[in-house]
Amino acid sequence: MNQNITTAELEGFEKGFAADPAKRVAQLAVTANGVNKSATDPLVQREDRHQFSIQLEAGKITNQKSSGRCWMFAALNTMRVEIMKKLNLETFELSQNYTLFYDKLEKANYFLESILDTLDEPTDGRLIAHLLSAPLNDGGQWDMLCNLIEKYGVVPKDTMPETACSSSTWEVTGYMTRKLREFACALREGHAAGKTVDQLREQKEAMLSDIYNMLCIALGNPPKTFTFETRDKDKKFIREEGLTGKSFFEKYIGWDMSSYVSLINAPTAGKPYHKTFTVKLLGNIVEGRPVKYLNLPIEDLKAAAIRQMQDGKPVWFGCDVGKCSIREGGIMDLNILRPDALFGTGFGMTKAQRLDYGDSLMTHAMVFQGVNLDESGKPTRWRVENSWGKDSGADGYYVMSDEWFSEYTYQVVVHKDYLTEEQRAELQQAPIELEPWDPMGSLA
Known part of the structure; x- marks a missing residue:
């Protein structure tokens, strides 16, 4: 066989294309409209209705805009429900800028400490x-959010509102990245040159001061104390003075963050089910808890999420949002896009193969706010609260088919109460360490 593409092969390819009228029709559609518009199957939308047998109440749709803070938005959107219930509020929003500020600062320190831990690694090696x-x-992971909450708490959005740089992070993140390198x-x-680690840590303090100054300039100074003011559904005015981020969280949310655990579905050969995993050098707060997952079959993730929603509580989850999904109407369905029919070739890898070969990983975090169960109690579709504003999806909401959940959802976070006894016992295992570049170390 030839190593190179020959003229004869090119002629054969050209004749094969010209002999198939369907390819010419596809060419006309794609060159005029693009791939996804041409591959969208409108009949699938009839099946993916925005109707659910379990549907939770949530606040107004949020918008992360041009930032990668979906994991924060999703987590804070689950927490705000507690505040809305306690204070009888129509809607509420926590400050994503506040958590962003401290996440960036802590990540800078985590990075510099990781550099200090790897000083003898070669600069051109894979780890550095x-x-x-x-x-x-x-981006981030659920356990990283827990670290931020436990150390800094949360504040209402009007206490530290968005800035141009929090809504579009690429500029300031780019400059801080240059400084960190x-x-x-x-x-x-x-x-x-022979400096000790203690001497290098003295340098690190000045480095972090530079990062802190950049964050204050771009995001504003985070409040130490604040006055909380709002009005409930009955028009009753509420005011409380002298709050901190931690005291506000403890009083109005009050979660034990250690009780919320990450379940993943990674059906690859090197990650057996019913074992726990962590990822080397993945984190944001040096003294915080490490990332920890329990790997389970996908049906176990679904069952735990359903139990929590049946109890009226939303569920944070992570998935590969860009696969088989469209923003118009908010559809996540394996058949909503038919590139196989358009191009005349299948896309046949399994979920495990997609992970192993870099074709899929967790790219986005959102919130389950409902599920449709059939007469036998099996899920058929899931209600998804996104953070891309109300103009994306159906007023900000998406509908996910159960088959899509199986293929492209990788993580759900639930309270331990919604696990089985066996799963709670499995969580006590010492985690197996994954390499920093493992796909399960991806950040939503």
Whole structure:
């Protein structure tokens, strides 16, 4: 067989294309409208109705705009329900800018500490290249959010509102990333010149001061104390003075964050079910809890999510949102897009194969706010609260088919109360460590 593409092969390809009228029709459609518009099957939308046998009440749709804070928005959207219930509010929103500020600051410190922990690794090695690739990513994991809440609490959105840079993070994140790489260079060169780790940590304090100043300029100064004011559904005015982020969280949300656990579905050979996992060098707060997952069959994730929603509580989850989904109407369904029919070729990898070969991973976090159960109690479709504003999906909501859940949902977070006894016991296992570049270390 030939190693190169020959003229004869090209002629054969051309004749094969010309001999199939369907390919010419597809060409006309795609060149004029693009792939996804041409591949959308409108008949599927009839089946994906925005009607659910279990449907929770939620506040107004939020909008992360041009930022990668979906994991924060999703988590804060689950928490705000507690405040709305306690205070009889129509809607409420927590400050995503406040958590962003401290996440960036803590991630900067985590990155610099990771550099100090790897001073003897080669600069051109895979580990240092991984650390330098995105030291200040917008994304995150549930356990990273727990670390922020436990250390800093939360504040109402009007206490630390959005800024141009929180709504569009790429500029300031880009400049801080440049500084962190510069700092990494200085620390590693200092080590090569014979400086001790204690001396390098003295340098680190000045480095963090620079990052803090950049964050204040871009996001504003985070409040130490604040006055909380709102009005409930009955027009009753509520005011409380002298609150901190931690005291506000404790009084109005009051969750034990350690009781919320991450269940994943990673059906790959190296990740057996009913075992726990963590990811090396993945985190945001050095003294915080590490990321920890319990890997379970997909039906176990569904069952736990349903039990929590049956109790009136929404569910944070992570998925690969870009696969088989459309924004118009908010549909996530394996058949909503038919590129196989359009291109005349199938896309046949399994979920495990997609993970192993880099075709899929968790890219986005959202909130389950409902599910439709058939007469036998089996889920058929899921109600999804997104954070892309009300103009995306159906007034900000998406509908996910149960088959889509199986293929592209990777993580759900539930309270331990909604696990089985066996699952709670499995959580006590020491986690197996995954490499930093493992797909289960992806950030939503």
